[in-house]
Amino acid sequence: xxxxxxxxxxxxxxxxxxxxxxxxxxxxxxxxxxxxxxxxxxxxxxxxxxxxxxxxxxxxxxxxxxxxxxxxxxxxxxxxxxxxxxxxxxxxxxxxxxxxxxxxxxxxxxxxxxxxxxxxxxxxxxxxxxxxxxxxxxxxxxxxxxxxxxxxxxxxxxxxxxxxxxxxxxxxxxxxxxxxxxxxxxxxxxxxxxxxxxxxxxxxxxx
Numbered sequence: 001x002x003x004x005x006x007x008x009x010x011x012x013x014x015x016x017x018x019x020x021x022x023x024x025x026x027x028x029x030x031x032x033x034x035x036x037x038x039x040x041x042x043x044x045x046x047x048x049x050x051x052x053x054x055x056x057x058x059x060x061x062x063x064x065x066x067x068x069x070x071x072x073x074x075x076x077x078x079x080x081x082x083x084x085x086x087x088x089x090x091x092x093x094x095x096x097x098x099x100x101x102x103x104x105x106x107x108x109x110x111x112x113x114x115x116x117x118x119x120x121x122x123x124x125x126x127x128x129x130x131x132x133x134x135x136x137x138x139x140x141x142x143x144x145x146x147x148x149x150x151x152x153x154x155x156x157x158x159x160x161x162x163x164x165x166x167x168x169x170x171x172x173x174x175x176x177x178x179x180x181x182x183x184x185x186x187x188x189x190x191x192x193x194x195x196x197x198x199x200x201x202x203x204x205x206x207x
């Protein structure tokens with residue numbers, strides 16, 4: 001059976017919206033800082049070629065790449081995903097969701113907030129980790145805090161060498177400005193989590 005190519009797939013409005021938002025935000029924030037593509041590549045540890053593909057809307061970054069870009073720009077993760085628009089009621093339909101994934105596809109994240117909206121100091125995500133899957137995250141910006149609630153499965157969260165074992169119903173809060181990872185320890189069951197991420201206010205960082 002012939003493999004389905006990406007170009008053969010029907011367009012995904014949610015993916016197209018995300019691709020445009022990330023590309024526009026990346027270009028705007030880079031030019032506001034007066035940075036060349038080379039400088040951002042150095043600061044974010046993402047290749048110049050990849051940054052160019054994202055900026056022109058030809059590629060959706062993986063979770064780890066998006067985080068490295070946000071850290072390089074020193075902005076909250078959601079600043080890459082959203083653009084300003086008047087606040088209003090928004091219903092996020094599950095069948096229209098856009099998931100960001102890691103390179104292996106074992107870890108996925110769905111933003112539970114619209115791509116259009118005001119700037120945030122808190123974000124809400126749905127996470128899924130396939131059986132045996134692991135996702136490693138670099139330290140986020142100073143003052144970032146993660147609040148995890150495990151709905152189903154068993155997960156180990158390693159926060160800079162300290163291991164936390166979670167079972168369904170458990171919650172974990174930790175300072176995420178340290179390297180951390182999530183591992184589904186089950187062999188045949190996916191893990192389902194919700195994540196609220198909060199960021200320090202500018203006055204708390206510089207004051």
